[in-house]
């Protein structure tokens with residue numbers, strides 16, 4: 430796959446409710462533009478699995494579909510962004526989710542002489558979210574995302590990307606938790622759309638269509654905002 434030339438390391442934010450396709454699209458952009466996807470959800474799930482102090486504090490909150498404290502999430506994100514691979518540029522998936530996090534990110538980027546290229550809002554209807562989330566699963570080997578209805582492996586039971594034969598579903602992808610996650614999104618994260626509009630970096634995309642159509646729309650937006 431060809432990788433676009435980057436003149437300055439880009440910082441892209443994908444905003445959108447759970448199930449909007451942020452992870453799927455971030456992975457496609459990662460391949461296309463040679464950027465690094467940073468998902469605070471993935472980082473937190475790793476912390477939970479490793480049993481770290483942050484993971485122990487986050488576990489019950491995540492299972493309830495609430496937001497983990499800003500302090501924990503900001504610390505995790507800051508540590509990850511300090512790693513050398515992030516110098517290529519990053520796609521933030523699931524961060525920031527509160528105004529406090531957005532302000533912390535602004536401070537972190539300013540201290541590194543970086544800025545946000547674009548905050549892209551993936552716009553979808555709540556009813557669609559429940560269908561998307563309840564059918565999704567990932568490859569246990571490489572994390573490639575699949576869906577019972579919308580994206581099944583070409584060869585049944587085998588990952589298209591790495592050939593692995595085990596798949597997993599997230600503990601919080603169930604109807605009750607999804608309702609709390611959507612509520613948290615509307616109350617705490619949706620105001621960031623106005624926040625980034627005020628900074629002049631907001632882009633919007635209709636994320637109700639087919640994965641490939643949304644991907645090409647995002648590629649266009651990212652290409653326009655990268656250099």
Ligand code: AMP
Pocket residue numbers: 447468469470471473490491492494495496497498499502522523524525526527530601610
């Ligand atoms: P995600 O994988 O992005 O859907 O996140 C899964 C869960 O991790 C969320 O429901 C939250 O409990 C937690 N989480 C992930 N990112 C954040 C964040 N930026 N702020 C607070 N909680 C988060």
